[in-house]
Amino acid sequence: MELPPRPTLFDFHGVPMIEIFTANWDSIQNFKARPDDILIATYPKAGTTWVSYILDLLYFGQTCPDRHMSIPIHERVPFLEISIPSQPSGKDLADHLPTAPRLIKTHLPVQFVPKSFWEQNCRIVYVGRNAKDNTVSFFHFARMSNFQPEPGDWSTFLQRFMEGNSERNKLIQNSTTCSTEDLIEDFGREFNSLCFFLGLSPSAEEKERVATGVMFDNMKQNKMTNYSTVKTMNQDVSPFMRKDPLNFT
Known part of the structure; x- marks a missing residue:
């Protein structure tokens, strides 16, 4: 499989973004949330997959036990803003989720979250993480994911992270906050x-x-949670799920 070139960060209304998060922008902003939707809002690599799976098992582990071994977590809990050519967009996956409530994840900063989530008074679970562990995890993820900008060496990545030149998120209202720690x-x-x-x-x-x-x-x-089915992630470079020392992704 020939992979596309790595993206580059660009300024998008004051926020560093990459094209796979902005290519479907109008459609994302017009997303129709439902009152019982639950939005999992996180900084990248702050514990997104872990909390997504906790909520998925909590809501559907008994009623739909087979789904946890047959449907990848990124289809059960779609990544709202992602839009990769030749693949279903996160918004399309969210629109067609058969479950109630719909569990949806996002890394968007608060000002970019579709307004329908506020209008429908949706519940939001915000996940935070110790910045040091978050940075290490994000660095290794950028090394292995072809849809992330080239991270460069560790010192370069760390400096960029501290300057805020990466995707960002903020605490948002009508939410609960938890941390991986x-x-x-x-x-x-x-x-x-x-x-x-x-x-x-x-x-x-x-x-x-x-x-x-x-x-x-x-x-x-579990192949349905470890992202081994995603071919654009080279887990020979670095596994998606790492433990060093607090490293749920």
């Missing part, structure tokens, strides 16, 4: 907090099922 420190406490925000009361058995399913080693071995 807090989830690792006390998963039960943070899981209960998420459930409270979402208005859910899972049984002890359901909590255990989710906690087991989202363990790092289980997710790393």
